[in-house]
Amino acid sequence: MNKRQFTLYSKKVLEHFRHPKNYGKMEKPNGVGKVGNIVCGDVMYLYIKVSKKRNGKEYIKDIKFQTYGCLAAIASSSILTELVKGKTLEEAIKIDRSQIVKKLGGLPPIKMHCSVLASDALLEAIYDYLNKHKKPIPKFLNERHKQIEKEKKEIKKRYKKWTKLEEKLKEKE
Amino acid sequence: MPKQIYLDYAATTPTDPEVLKTMMPYFKKEFGNPSSLHRFGQIALVAIDEARRKVAKFLNCQEDEIVFTGSATEANNLAIFGVTKALKKKGIKPHIITSKIEHHAVLHPFEESEKQGIEVSFIAPNKEGIIKLESVKKAIKENTVFVSLMYANNEIGTIQPIEEIGQFLAKINKERKQRIYFHTDAVQAINYLDCNIKELGVDLLTLSAHKIYGPKGVGALFIKKGTPIKPIIYGGGHEFGLRSGTENVAGIVGLGKAIELGEKYKNDIERIKKLRDKIIEKVLKIPNTRLNGLKEKRLPNNVNISISGVEGESLMIALDQQGIAVSTGSACSSRELKPSHVLLAIGLSPKEAHGSLRITLGRFTTEEEVDYFLKVLPNVVKRLREISPF
Ligand SMILES: Cc1ncc(COP(=O)(O)O)c(C=O)c1O
Numbered sequence: 001m002n003k004r005q006f007t008l009y010s011k012k013v014l015e016h017f018r019h020p021k022n023y024g025k026m027e028k029p030n031g032v033g034k035v036g037n038i039v040c041g042d043v044m045y046l047y048i049k050v051s052k053k054r055n056g057k058e059y060i061k062d063i064k065f066q067t068y069g070c071l072a073a074i075a076s077s078s079i080l081t082e083l084v085k086g087k088t089l090e091e092a093i094k095i096d097r098s099q100i101v102k103k104l105g106g107l108p109p110i111k112m113h114c115s116v117l118a119s120d121a122l123l124e125a126i127y128d129y130l131n132k133h134k135k136p137i138p139k140f141l142n143e144r145h146k147q148i149e150k151e152k153k154e155i156k157k158r159y160k161k162w163t164k165l166e167e168k169l170k171e172k173e
Numbered sequence: 174m175p176k177q178i179y180l181d182y183a184a185t186t187p188t189d190p191e192v193l194k195t196m197m198p199y200f201k202k203e204f205g206n207p208s209s210l211h212r213f214g215q216i217a218l219v220a221i222d223e224a225r226r227k228v229a230k231f232l233n234c235q236e237d238e239i240v241f242t243g244s245a246t247e248a249n250n251l252a253i254f255g256v257t258k259a260l261k262k263k264g265i266k267p268h269i270i271t272s273k274i275e276h277h278a279v280l281h282p283f284e285e286s287e288k289q290g291i292e293v294s295f296i297a298p299n300k301e302g303i304i305k306l307e308s309v310k311k312a313i314k315e316n317t318v319f320v321s322l323m324y325a326n327n328e329i330g331t332i333q334p335i336e337e338i339g340q341f342l343a344k345i346n347k348e349r350k351q352r353i354y355f356h357t358d359a360v361q362a363i364n365y366l367d368c369n370i371k372e373l374g375v376d377l378l379t380l381s382a383h384k385i386y387g388p389k390g391v392g393a394l395f396i397k398k399g400t401p402i403k404p405i406i407y408g409g410g411h412e413f414g415l416r417s418g419t420e421n422v423a424g425i426v427g428l429g430k431a432i433e434l435g436e437k438y439k440n441d442i443e444r445i446k447k448l449r450d451k452i453i454e455k456v457l458k459i460p461n462t463r464l465n466g467l468k469e470k471r472l473p474n475n476v477n478i479s480i481s482g483v484e485g486e487s488l489m490i491a492l493d494q495q496g497i498a499v500s501t502g503s504a505c506s507s508r509e510l511k512p513s514h515v516l517l518a519i520g521l522s523p524k525e526a527h528g529s530l531r532i533t534l535g536r537f538t539t540e541e542e543v544d545y546f547l548k549v550l551p552n553v554v555k556r557l558r559e560i561s562p563f
C-alpha cells in the first residue's frame with residue numbers, strides 16, 4: 001500500500017513540494033511581490049521578469065519564488081510559476097486562486113489561504129512592475145493592492161507584541 | 174518504499190506485545206461485566222482489581238485511591254472540575270492555579286472554569302521551560318484551593334520541581350485555613366521519573382496507558398484519601414462513584430501490565446538518554462538551530478529544536494516522505510493555525526516557534542534509526558532553506 005494515501009494532500013501537491021519548480025532568488029527582476037508575514041508563519045516572495053513579445057504584448061518571460069510556509073504554500077507557489085510563465089500580463093492578472101487549487105488537485109479547507117498567498121504574490125509582483133515603470137494600472141489591481149496593504153497593516157497591529165520581539169531579536173543578531 | 178521510523182513517542186506509543194497478550198482474553202473468553210455477580214463478571218472484576226493493585230504499587234498508594242478513566246484528558250477534567258465542585262459546595266470561593274505550559278487537557282478545563290466564574294491564575298515558566306517554586310508562591314492567595322502542574326512537559330520535555338512544590342504546599346497547608354490540593358499531570362513522566370506519590374507530595378496524579386506502551390482510551394487518576402471530589406460523569410456508580418460507565422476491562426488490564434513492564438524496562442532509560450544526547454549534539458551542528466528547553470532536567474527521550482528558515486510543517490512532511498515520523502509546534506500544522514503555546518510561553522519568537530521540531534524516542538528506537546534520521550535531516554533542511562527567503 002502507498003503511504004501517501006494517508007496524507008491530507010493530493011499527489012500533485014506532494015509532487016510539487018518534493019520537486020518545486022522555479023524556486024530561488026532572481027537576479028535583477030523587474031517586478032517583485034512580497035506577501036505574508038513571518039509572524040503568521042508564511043512568507044512568499046515572487047520575482048518576475050517582463051519582456052515584450054514580437055507583437056508588442058508584454059509577457060512574463062521568467063518567474064521565480066521563495067517561500068517560507070507549509071507544504072500547501074510551497075506547492076501553490078511552485079504551480080503558480082508554471083501557470084504564469086510565458087503568459088502575457090493581461091492573462092496573468094486573471095489567474096486566481098481557484099485555478100491554483102484546481103491545478104493542485106485540491107487543498108484541505110484549512111489550507112485554502114495558502115493558495116491566496118500565491119495569487120496575491122503574483123498580483124503584487126505585476127503591480128510592482130507596472131508601478132515602477134509608470135504604466136497604467138488596471139482598477140481592479142489597484143484595489144487589490146490597497147487591500148493587501150491594509151491586511152498587512154492589520155496583521156502588524158494584531159501581532160504587535162510579537163513583531164516587537166522579532167525586531168528586538170533582529171537588532172541583537 | 175522507504176523505511177518507517179517512528180520518533181514520536183510523546184504522541185503515543187505502540188502497545189507492547191506483552192501488554193497486548195495480557196489483554197486478549199478479556200475481549201473473548203473473559204468478556205464479562207465486572208458489575209455482574211456471576212462467574213463471568215467476577216473474573217473481570219478480579220482482573221480490574223489486579224490492575225488497580227499494580228498501579229497502586231507503582232505509585233505507592235492504596236488501591237482504593239485509584240480511579241480508572243477513559244483517558245488522561247478525562248482524569249485531568251475529573252481532578253480539576255471534581256475538586257473545585259466539591260469545595261464550592263462547601264461554600265468556598267475557590268482560586269485555582271496552573272501553568273502556561275500545561276497540556277490542553279489541563280489548560281482548557283482551567284479556561285472553562287474561568288468562564289464559569291472561578292478565579293484562575295496561569296503561571297509563566299522561565300525561559301528554560303521550568304515552573305519555579307517562587308512563582309507558585311507568588312500566585313498563592315488566601316482562597317487558593319487547588320494547584321495543577323505537570324510533572325514533565327509533553328513538548329519540550331522539561332521536568333518540573335513537583336517534589337519541591339509538594340513539600341512547600343504541605344508545609345504551608347499546616348498553617349492555612351484553606352488547604353491547597355495539589356494535582357500533577359504525570360502522563361509523560363511515568364516511564365522515566367520517580368512517581369512515588371508520598372515523595373512527590375501530591376493529592377492527585379494523572380496517567381495515561383497509551384504513552385507507556387499500553388492501549389489508547391485508558392487513563393487513571395490517583396486521588397488521595399480525604400481529598401474532596403465530586404464526579405463529573407453520573408450513572409451506575411462505578412469506580413467508587415467517581416466514574417460511572419462499564420469499565421474498559423481489557424484496557425485497564427493493559428494499563429496494569431504496561432505499568433508493570435515499565436519497571437522492568439527501567440534500565441533501558443540510560444540507552445535512550447544516550448541516543449537523545451547524540452541527536453541533540455548532531456542536530457545543533459546544523460547552523461542556526463537551537464534547543465528548546467533546558468538540557469538537564471529534561472525527559473531522557475525528548476528533543477525539541479528550532480531550525481530557522483524552515484517552517485515546521487513542511488519539515489515534518491518532508492521527513493515523513495523519507496519515512497520518518499516526528500512532530501512540530503508550528504502554526505501551519507495546528508488546527509487553529511496558532512504556534513505552540515508552550516514555545517511562546519518560554520519566550521520563543523514566532524519565527525523560532527514556527528520552525529520547531531519535536532523528536533521523541535522510546536523502547537523500540539534503535540541507534541540505526543537515529544543515525545538514519547541524522548543523515549536525512551540536514552539534507553531536508555538544506556533543501557527547504559533553498560526554497561525559503563530567509
Ligand atoms: C501531558 C499530557 N497530558 C495529557 C495528555 C492526554 O492524554 P490522553 O490522550 O490519554 O487523553 C497528553 C497526551 O497527549 C499529555 O502529553
Ligand code: FES
Pocket residue numbers: 040041042068069070071072073111114504505506510
Ligand atoms: S503557510 Fe501556514 S498554513 Fe500554509
